């Protein structure tokens with residue numbers, strides 16, 4: 001990191017970040033182009049993170065995990081996002097779903113999910129969004145019915161990151177006794193549950209390895225013990241756990257994208273020299289001004305993200321405003337930085353399969369992934385005004 005924020009990090013977190021940097025350099029960076037070109041889920045990268053037990057980041061220490069919170073999620077995911085945004089998103093969604101399972105876990109959840117996750121033997125993810133309610137990801141229409149010793153699920157999820165590739169799925173549903181809109185539940189489904197049907201492979205503009213597929217639940221049955229919390233708890237999960245962890249992970253992913261674009265740009269501007277003047281592009285004042293603006297944007301976003309994550313970890317009353325703002329801000333920074341970087345690096349960058357082309361396409365997912373930038377900006381305003389978000 002450029003800005004000296006290391007004093008915010010414990011020695012344990014610095015060590016975790018170093019481990020993540022090593023995996024990013026050894027596995028994510030060399031495979032990022034392949035992941036983008038083929039759209040294949042980044043299996044080798046996710047396995048390397050699991051082998052290092054970084055996938056146990058948000059599992060409580062008493063269950064063998066690292067017991068880390070939002071600051072750690074921000075630090076680790078940014079490093080990964082700099083190397084391969086699609087992998088960072090897959091990793092981030094795993095960590096968010098893990099935090100959801102851990103929030104009110106039972107002995108069954110600990111043994112079946114959290115301990116294996118801590119050991120690097122289990123990956124999970126979050127399936128909230130549905131085509132009917134779109135970006136209103138907190139309004140599932142998937143139905144949960146109580147049936148004997150289990151729950152039967154019917155409905156269709158869309159854009160499930162890590163879809164078809166991981167061991168379990170945290171799914172949001174209408175609670176089985178929902179009497180009015182707003183009573184929802186969360187439940188874990190194992191990957192081999194019958195009556196789970198995956199849609200086509202994800203063919204995104206960017207984030208191409210994240211395997212963001214649709215999932216039809218055609219009467220899939222989960223044991224009663226797989227319910228998370230109590231029936232009707234989903235709104236609590238969405239705003240108390242999903243929102244802080246998801247927004248932090250996504251802000252860090254997009255910050256990593258912005259940082260990577262800035263690094264590519266700095267290197268290019270220093271190396272590229274015109275023969276007629278003998279001058280490098282970095283010596284041109286307009287270029288210096290534009291780089292200055294990009295640097296300010298990236299560092300400002302990083303500090304807002306770390307401030308928000310720290311406030312969240314400390315449980316401060318005003319944390320939510322900053323957490324909502326940090327993903328909106330990181331999205332704007334990623335889109336602006338990659339777009340400007342494309343201009344500054346000129347014709348060499350404006351070719352198919354250049355690193356900047358991948359970063360630009362990856363960055364564009366930030367505005368459409370819910371909560372969208374518009375929605376988050378409204379929610380930031382509502383939160384600052386002391387109004388409820390919905």
Ligand SMILES: Cc1cc2nc3c(=O)[nH]c(=O)nc-3n(C[C@H](O)[C@H](O)[C@H](O)COP(=O)(O)OP(=O)(O)OC[C@H]3O[C@@H](n4cnc5c(N)ncnc54)[C@H](O)[C@@H]3O)c2cc1C
Nearest residue numbers: 126127128129134135159160161207212365368369370374
């Ligand atoms: C790469 C990627 C990965 C994803 N991963 C996951 C995942 O792992 N799990 C998951 O549950 N979901 C995931 N999603 C889904 C995502 O969070 C959104 O739910 C989804 O993108 C919404 O798409 P939509 O076209 O149905 O949105 P729509 O609701 O149709 O919205 C389309 C656009 O309309 C505008 N709009 C809609 N409502 C409003 C409003 N109230 N105010 C202002 N503008 C509005 C916005 O510009 C919005 O982008 C992912 C999406 C992408 C692109």
